[in-house]
Amino acid sequence: MAGQSCLVANDWICWEYVTSRSRELTDATVEHVWITGISVLIGLIVAVPLALLARRGRRWAAPVLGLTTLLYTIPSLAMFSLLLPLFGLSASLVVTGLVLYSLTILVRNVLAGLEAVPEDVREAARGMGYGPRRLLWQVEMPLALPSVLAGIRIATVSTIALTTIGSIVGKGGLGNLIAPAVSSSFKAQVLTASVLCVLLALAADLLLLGVERLLTPWTRATRAPRRAGRVAGRAADRAADPARAGAAVASGASGASGASGKGA
Template sequence: MSTQGCLAANDWICGEYLRSRSQELIDATVQHVWITAVSVVIGLLVAFPLALLARSRPTFAGPVLGLTTLLYTIPSLAMFSLLLPLFGLSAGLVITGLVLYSLTILVRNIIAGLESVPEEAREAARGMGYGPGRLLWEVELPLALPALMAGLRIATVSTVALTTVGSIVGRGGLGNLIEDALPSFFKAQVLTASVLCVLLAVVADLLLLGVQRLLTPWTRIRPARTSRRKAAPTGPADAVKAVG
């Protein structure tokens, strides 16, 4: 069957659909990426001070973790309905909902990363005169990066999937195409939009993994290299201990 006939036959794979609707697919993908990126960035900016608050004041840890967990359990349709009076049918409605959903993952991973920092690294830094701010930015955060980046990757992939739900207000990126195609069961559109959504999640995860490897070069040091001679400092903690 020719590619021109695959639309009439409603095939799952149709080259003619890709050619005739290419701009529509590009626009939906750009919207999907934009909503996802903005939601994750804002989520990280909100989660970071919440995690610091929970860590520095244990009495706040329970309420912060409990609230973020509670938000994650709210169904997306209910969440958007609750936010509708504040934001109307706008992209802000979807972004706010996605930010709230990302908090439970990001806050927990940031706290876990900071708690995994060896106490001897902190003590060595304090002995060298590091104040709380410098200790956080130059010692604790670099060592917490693996856990933080793991949470960021999970939150990003989750947000890519949840963005499709924004189609209920016309701000769902590729989800808009899926919702539009379902009533008539337009197979090519459903499959193409779904595959693009999966590809976005995979590409985002791989990009963040690459960023993580660039920011944490000491995690790639092979143990065999250090077994033959005294190991040189390979990370922030080792550097602090070596100087101390």
């Protein structure tokens, strides 16, 4: 550490910056995480009814999918600015914008997951006396889970990246550190905040991948057909007793996992 410190020299990599501003960095990261988390959560809550609406037939599917795709076309800076008169300079503005973006991916994946549920599984459940609501939550949703989770993963990763734009209204998590550092050419701050942002996206991706594996163990067992019945049985227990017909669940699950690939 002889000579001048890396803060004075304005180096790209500066450990002194990280230690001396750790409070600021932590606060920004925490803000980043909660803005992303809330946005994806609300996005999911909105996306499920929209997907159910779109499933009712072409009359609903075209406007729902068209509108959510249209929203995705609007550049993020414009989106946040268009919401300004409604929300003012607040975190709810950023969250609303991010929710609207997440809908594109989430609605599509929820819909793809639901549509991949084989008709004979539905028939079997109806034959066993399942009403429409129980059919949805206990049979169709568990089978759509792989596609839904894949959607959540994509939406979360892109939302983490988009949150930085929220710095235009001062609520951009790590973006708040990047914006002022550009005008003052503070290299260490720009690099550290950027790297943290990418690491955050990476961590979220891995975490959600783990959740995906934990919640849908049957998707990995499709290559071993002999064990499929047993695994599906376990999955059935976990997913609150979706359908007691083990074989039907297994075939449904493989169909849904196929759809998740396309949904992504």
